[in-house]
Amino acid sequence: MTDRTEPTAGELRELLQVVLDALNIPHPATVGDTEAHDRVLNDRAMHTVIALQCVLEEDGGPLGVAWTTAYLRERLAEHPPTSYRAWGEGR
Numbered sequence: 001m002t003d004r005t006e007p008t009a010g011e012l013r014e015l016l017q018v019v020l021d022a023l024n025i026p027h028p029a030t031v032g033d034t035e036a037h038d039r040v041l042n043d044r045a046m047h048t049v050i051a052l053q054c055v056l057e058e059d060g061g062p063l064g065v066a067w068t069t070a071y072l073r074e075r076l077a078e079h080p081p082t083s084y085r086a087w088g089e090g091r
Contacts, residue, residue, distance in 0.1 A: 007055075007064070007065035007066075011065045011066050011069070012065065014066075014069055015051075015055065015065055015068070015069045015072075018051075018069055018072050018073055018076070019048055019051075019052070019072075021076065022044045022045070022047070022048045022072065022076050023041070023044065023045060023048065025037070025040065025041060025044065025081035025086075026081060026086030026087055026088070027086065027087040028084055028085070028086065028087065029084075029085040029086055029087050029088075030085065033084040033085050033086075036083045036084035037081070037084045037086075039083075040079055040080075040081050040083060040084070041081075043079040044075075044076055044079050044081075047072060047075040047076065047079070048072065051068050051069070051071065051072040051075075054068050055068050
């Protein structure tokens with residue numbers, strides 16, 4: 001294991017922004033859109049929990065905050081909140 005330094009405030013802020021982006025997805029427009037919304041949100045929440053568990057391991061985890069943040073971004077891109085109609089979208 002390499003000698004790691006504490007993550008910077010910028011790295012932690014970036015991780016928090018990605019966590020917010022993961023969980024703050026648009027609400028479904030109709031009851032019929034709820035199932036797809038919930039599936040996307042559950043997938044994104046699962047990847048977020050995994051990333052946070054990794055980062056909160058001793059010494060910031062074996063991969064570090066910056067790598068984990070990038071990994072979480074990649075997983076979120078695989079589960080975009082676009083498979084349902086969102087509240088406020090045009091008809």
